[in-house]
Amino acid sequence: MDYDPMAMDDAESLGPVVKISQADSVRVKFELSNADLAFANSLRRVMLGEIPxxxxxxxxxxxxxxxxxxxxxxxxxxxxxxxxxxxxxxxxxxxxxxxxxxxxxxxxxxxxxxxxxxxxxxxxxxxxxxxxxxxxxxxxxxxxxxxxxxxxxxxxxxxxxxxxxxxxxxxxxxxxxxxxAPSAAIGFEYDPHNKLHHLDLWYETDPKAEWPPSEYADWEEPPQEDEPFDYDAVPNRFYFNVETAGNLPADAIVTEGIKVLQQKLAGMIHELTEGEGDGANGDYNGPRSPEYNNAGDGWQDQGYTTPYGNGGAQSSWGGAGGATPYGQTPYGGQTWS
Amino acid sequence: MAPRSTRKKAVEEAPMEEEPTSHQPTAEDEDASMADADVDQEDGEEANPEDEEEEEDEEVQRVRILPGSTPTAASFEFLEEGHTLGNALRYIVMQNPDVEFCAYAIPHPSEAKMNVRIQTYEGTTAIQALEKGLRDLQELCDVVTDKFTVARDEFSNRMAA
The missing domain is CATH 2.170.120.12 (DNA-directed RNA polymerase, insert domain)
Structure with missing residues (x-):
């Protein structure tokens, strides 16, 4: 199968796009497009829960x-x-x-x-x-x-x-x-026509008649009458509605949210690179590159070990594999030969 | 054995590959390293016995490699992180063409732990892939901040006009 992971369509190579549709003292409404659902959701979560x-x-x-x-x-x-x-x-x-x-x-x-x-x-x-x-x-x-x-x-x-x-x-x-919480509420919406079928709308007779169209319905092309389901489609345009509780301006919530996310990442990068530097293999192991492990292929060994330095399959009293401290398996003799 | 085998498999196969006695030197090595670790700890205590507690608070390792990892296939455990970082990181690491597999999980909702599994092709390591992922995500954040600031300024100019 031909597959080039680096291939991006032209739209994606432009990177994320932000459009603001409304902004005042209490709210900012914006559209984030050419971004992934995972990132958009991270932004939403961080704005909801982690801005000081x-x-x-x-x-x-x-x-x-x-x-x-x-x-x-x-x-x-x-x-x-x-x-x-x-x-x-x-x-x-x-x-x-x-x-x-x-x-x-x-x-x-x-x-x-x-x-x-x-x-x-x-x-x-x-x-x-x-x-x-x-x-x-x-x-x-x-x-x-x-x-x-x-x-x-x-x-x-x-x-x-x-x-x-x-x-x-x-x-x-x-x-x-x-x-x-800095925000009274954060609206988060994508795919107003439910083309992706991420929603399973409850209805009595006709979902179209019973569910009011989203305020963003006009922003996206409605599905054709007998349009086949596109199973390759992924959400691409996200509609945010950030409403402040008054403690921070609405636009500051967005920028602060991204900042908090970046601080998280910076902290992780710091820990990763620091772990490489000091070569400390002790206590609660940080990630290490292979070189810092008892030389050479020590990494493979590390495979079966707990963070506390014992072999994984071993008891903490130093016995080997399935062996009791007295050198035998609990089931009697050595049976692998 | 292929480096990308799962941990479970590795544990099962371990006794088959190695004579039981071959564990012995390893165990001694581990004991020795443990003894070293103890000594290190004692040194630390002697150096500053008073603010030992504070030191511990500050230097909590929030990310570690889980046992069973090889250079190209590793599981990382993040403390105090959740879906906020996990899903975005998973996505961005997957964008790396050198990465064969990446997934995240929160093993139990009442433990503030998040696990990320990264398997790479030859030529890079899981740690490098993770670090690249973190940096890429930072870059993405930078771009979105810029775009948002520009859009906001444009909007306020349009409103003022």
Whole structure:
């Protein structure tokens, strides 16, 4: 069979193409084409779960006479989007030298409200006051986008009730907790006409009549009436709809996402090349090139060994192959001759 | 034996190829290397006994070769990685014409581990193929970043006009 793995069709050799169809303060819609599904999905996953942002992680409650329980309020506070502008210069708390938290790895926000009037009082995110040194004046402040400038409602107080607490916001990623997610939602779509049959649409009588066309249906050629199924076809155009929660601009989510992906790769490359350099064959083995193994064909031997240096088929007490420590197989004599 | 045989096969065939006694020197070698490793470890502890714990935290090897690998056919285990890296890496390594086979798996969902199997043709090694794959993927990321930045700037210019 003639097969040239380097052969690419002309369209593919141009490399990936990005087209933006809509962009504003909350969302960016774009089309990624000439890319593979695997890459597009990696981008989607990384934007959803691995972009660092800041969110309230610790709450120290000094006074709470509201009707809501402490942990209930703490949970609500955690979900308030905080501005993540400049988060790259903030340290992860676990990587910081401080004991618990400090200005290098956290932002402190104070909330103190008491209802002194005779009507119920609303406590909003805007009432939280950042304190202490910060990397910049926006990092960690609650995101406020509503026309009244209130931000999310945290709780309500009846006359005489009081809330006083201190919040510690930390850097984190959404894989650990969804409160660190930069995006409210990421739309991801391909093949609007379902030509690839990746979807099996449920229907009563006619799927065409019952399923509304995708908003991208006009972007791609609809299938012909009796078009045969193209089993070689692969998805090629991907439609993203990245909506921000307010902590990062929508376009920054995309660029940050790619950056995080690249940092992952750089870390792996670093480990691979470093392992070659120092020639350390010990402990938890990094990948090595053959030369660093006990010279020559040691690699083949390595085949049956565990990372801890024993022969794979051996017990950890040094016995050979199927042998007991006393040099015999558990089944008696040596039977291979 | 062909270098590209599966691990299972290799283990089964091992006793057939070698006399049982031939394991003995190997075992001694392994013991010796283990002893070396122990010594190395002790040296490390003596050098900086205080920040030993921190050192360990920082130097976790996140990628290793699984046993049963040969130069042209290797399985790699990545810690703390998943489909995000795995699928894209698999795709990009497959694009390399020197690669005969590449696949990834997450053996168990509750273990943060991802395995990548790479088998190459003669002339390159699985490690080289993996490294090339990582670099190619980085390049692809660069291209997409560039394209996105250009498209965004174009879009904002169009909006302003």
């Amino acid at each position: 942002t800041v969110a309230i992680d610790l709450v120290e409650i000094e006074a709470n006479s509201s009707v809501l329980a402490d942990e209930f309020i703490a949970h609500r506070l955690g979900l308030i989007p905080l501005n993540a502008d400049g988060v790259e210069s903030l340290l992860y708390s676990r990587e910081c030298d401080c004991d618990e938290y400090c200005e290098h790895c956290s932002i402190t926000l104070n909330l103190h409200a008491k209802c002194v009037g005779d009507e119920n009082m609303h406590v909003y995110a805007r009432d939280m006051v950042p304190s202490g040194d910060r990397i910049n004046q926006t990092l960690g402040t609650p995101v406020i986008v509503d026309p009244e400038g209130n931000g999310p409602l945290i709780l309500k107080l009846r006359p005489g009730q009081e809330i006083k607490l201190q919040c510690i916001a930390k850097k984190g990623i959404a894989k650990e907790h969804a409160k660190w």
